[in-house]
Amino acid sequence: MNTAAPPSRVLVVTHTGDVGGAEIALIRLIGALDPKRFAVQVVTLEDGDLVQRLNDAGVRASVLEVGRLARVTREQTVSSPLTMLRNLRDTVRAARLVRARIRTENPDLVVANSLKAAVLLAVGVPGTRTPWVWHLHDRIASDYLPAAVAAALRSLARLGPRRIVANSRATARTLGRWGHGLTVVAYPGVVESAYRREVIEKRDGPVGMIGRVSRTKGQAVFLDAAEIVAAGTADARFRIVGAALFEDREEEEALRRRTAASEVLAPRVEWAGWADDVAAALHRLGLLVHASTTPEPFGQIVVEAMLSGVPVVATDAGGVPEILDPRGAGEPVADGVRRTRSGLLVRPGDPQALARAIRWTIEHPTESTDAARFAQADAAERFGIERTAAVVGDVWGEVIERAGHRRR
The missing domain is CATH 3.40.50.2000 (Glycogen Phosphorylase B;)
Incomplete structure (x- = not known):
């Protein structure tokens, strides 16, 4: 009789279908994780090369169309009051779609792999009883983001995810006091x-x-x-x-x-x-x-x-x-x-x-x-990918285990 526990189900959400640095890091990470420990699938908010590359690698990837929100740039986020209201409306709609997908898939853990994905999970996850982790690939700083957006994301860091995985100490520092006690550094690994x-x-x-x-x-x-x-x-x-x-x-x-x-x-x-x-x-x-x-x-x-x-x-x-x-x-x-x-x-x-x-x-x-x-x-x-996978796997496993105790 096989008594081995099934792998934990992990749903990764990312906003883009393009393949940039954060997406390359994700592809490498999934390839290095133990499939007996984690069964990972990915949801993107637009179609693109990322979906094809993941599927070619044997990773289940699908597209959750949310319209123009996936292409809103950092500068456009707060470019005018009207744009802010439109982005807020689109965010709420997209968060509802993400919440519905989470309830359908019923994962043990959800992971945000981008800033937009983190915002959507902060809005959409409450009520699903599913824990989520934020993989932070961007500096939350005013030289990269509008000051108001950076401030909002720092607040989100404290109120939303169970843990944050930052890609460097420099990235982690941009969270300021909001990231204290939550953040672990895992350098993006290379094969x-x-x-x-x-x-x-x-x-x-x-x-x-x-x-x-x-x-x-x-x-x-x-x-x-x-x-x-x-x-x-x-x-x-x-x-x-x-x-x-x-x-x-x-x-x-x-x-x-x-x-x-x-x-x-x-x-x-x-x-x-x-x-x-x-x-x-x-x-x-x-x-x-x-x-x-x-x-x-x-x-x-x-x-x-x-x-x-x-x-x-x-x-x-x-x-x-x-x-x-x-x-x-x-x-x-x-x-x-x-x-x-x-x-x-x-x-x-x-x-x-x-x-x-x-x-x-x-x-x-x-x-x-x-x-x-x-x-x-x-x-x-x-910077070997095995070291990255070990750090990330420990964080995911800890969050899943704690969430399981709470549910019980």
Whole structure:
């Protein structure tokens, strides 16, 4: 007779059908969790590549259509009194649909994987007697969100979820006192074998950026720095991998026009477009640049580059210093540039500092190789997906167990 307990049923709710950093983290997490312990299904509020990728991975994923709410941007949330009323109406309607789905599925736990999903669960879960956990992938700060929205989300953190899983200590700190006692940090894990390659002594690939093209991701700063570096380095080449999503398509078009019109940039900068195989894109680079102008909650591409053995220059803000300089031991090597054992950290939004960091890496190949080698080992130890799954699994299991005691 089989007496093993069935797996706990977990329903994950996320607002987008696109595949960004939070969605990649979710896909990797589900793949690493023990299916004998958790049976996970995902509900998105719009169709998209995420649904297909989850279904291809054997994860049950479905779409709960809520109309325009899924595409409301951060700036549009409180853009006018009329917009606020319309968003409130749409939120209540969507929360009712989410509540109905929860009652139909009767999960042991519900997980919000985005800010919008957290709002909907805060409104829709009460009355279902189902506990929920908030996976926080975004900094709750006024440089990322309208101040009123940030304040409301901090209040939600105290009143809604049983626990919060933040993707970095920097993200957790933006909750302030509202997150005390509720928050656990689980760094988004990476499947090491998908990226790891032998560290090459002399990398001749271009200096590159990989990721979504956006005003906040720093492609404009990268082009500024590329112009500076190109003026003094005859053979320097640059590559931008990625494309705009959401509301940033005009930004990408403007940057492409700028590149094509520049006598300096046009022959040096390649716009490679979107890449599904990030590992392959990384292996073609001589240096990975992370240049976000707004502090990143974490910085998955930095970890992926470390595992790939590619030297890294990254923004010294948000969660990135936790990756490259966890002990705060970095030392200045130039104005706005700190050297760590794993790479270089640069002052955000400063193309001069970024150019100095790129030049330093090019001019110090031995030191850069040593840093890449150390970074690869460090990333494998600290950011493996198995460690993430263990932390998240403990949080989910604790919340489910406590909720079961309350029900009994």
